[in-house]
Amino acid sequence: MPDNKKISMSVVRRLPRYYRFLLEFKNNGIYRISSKALADKMGTSASQIRQDLNCFGGFGQQGYGYDVPKLFDEISAILGLSNQYKAILLGAGNLGRAIVNHVFFQSRGFELTAIFDKNPQLIGSCINGMTVLDVSGLEDFCRQNTVDTAILCLPKESAEQIVDILYRSGIRSFWNFSHLDLSMKYSDVITENVHLNDSLMTLCCCITAAREESALPSDRPEKTEASHSSKS
Ligand code: NAI
Numbered sequence: 001m002p003d004n005k006k007i008s009m010s011v012v013r014r015l016p017r018y019y020r021f022l023l024e025f026k027n028n029g030i031y032r033i034s035s036k037a038l039a040d041k042m043g044t045s046a047s048q049i050r051q052d053l054n055c056f057g058g059f060g061q062q063g064y065g066y067d068v069p070k071l072f073d074e075i076s077a078i079l080g081l082s083n084q085y086k087a088i089l090l091g092a093g094n095l096g097r098a099i100v101n102h103v104f105f106q107s108r109g110f111e112l113t114a115i116f117d118k119n120p121q122l123i124g125s126c127i128n129g130m131t132v133l134d135v136s137g138l139e140d141f142c143r144q145n146t147v148d149t150a151i152l153c154l155p156k157e158s159a160e161q162i163v164d165i166l167y168r169s170g171i172r173s174f175w176n177f178s179h180l181d182l183s184m185k186y187s188d189v190i191t192e193n194v195h196l197n198d199s200l201m202t203l204c205c206c207i208t209a210a211r212e213e214s215a216l217p218s219d220r221p222e223k224t225e226a227s228h229s230s231k232s
Contacts, residue, residue, distance in 0.1 A: 079109065114130070
């Protein structure tokens with residue numbers, strides 16, 4: 001694989017989508033696909049797909065298209081999904097529980113190894129076969145176990161204090177659902193922020209723009225901007 005550091009984040013952010021579509025094709029017995037057919041299914045252009053995949057060396061064959069299982073394996077390798085990075089989750093509330101119950105850690109490059117909370121009513125309880133641990137033992141746990149990533153499902157104020165402990169313990173990557181801006185605090189951490197409200201506002205903006213567009217008088221010149229479809 002070529003040097004991934006030169007790949008733009010916008011390409012990286014599209015890779016999970018390729019992964020999802022290819023997985024579905026594979027599961028439906030589709031083993032070969034042209035870039036045009038792949039583009040049509042994904043609602044993008046063949047040139048976008050070629051451009052994206054060329055960042056990693058291509059993978060397509062002129063006149064043949066893409067070998068679906070092979071491309072799936074290549075994309076999985078680029079995403080690093082066989083890594084099984086050790087992850088711990090902080091905050092076993094509504095969000096934390098939903099994540100533990102619904103996220104496919106193993107097939108997405110991670111192994112969830114511990115869940116922590118401070119609420120005595122939650123400590124010792126079981127979520128998807130895992131026991132919630134007392135957060136007071138967090139530092140000891142990090143000292144005794146490999147921890148690559150922390151998943152933050154805590155209120156902002158608590159996250160601030162917990163992140164300091166995690167940083168001191170050597171953890172430098174975070175899947176961050178708390179509303180704390182980690183990059184402002186530490187310059188050497190890898191953070192993937194998730195904000196469902198931002199996604200909802202993006203949808204709102206797209207609906208608003210589409211409605212305004214359809215309200216334009218019909219004799220107005222056609223708009224040349226791309227459509228507003230927002231694909232994850
Ligand atoms: P919740 O109140 O159900 O759960 C929070 C959990 O964190 C509780 O179990 C609490 O005991 C635990 N906690 C608090 N301080 C702690 C500490 N110092 N150490 C260990 N555990 C601690 O809240 P919910 O709904 O699960 O949301 C959690 C946070 O995630 C909230 O701050 C919310 O704003 C945020 N959130 C973010 C979303 C996003 O899209 N980024 C979506 C939903 C919630």
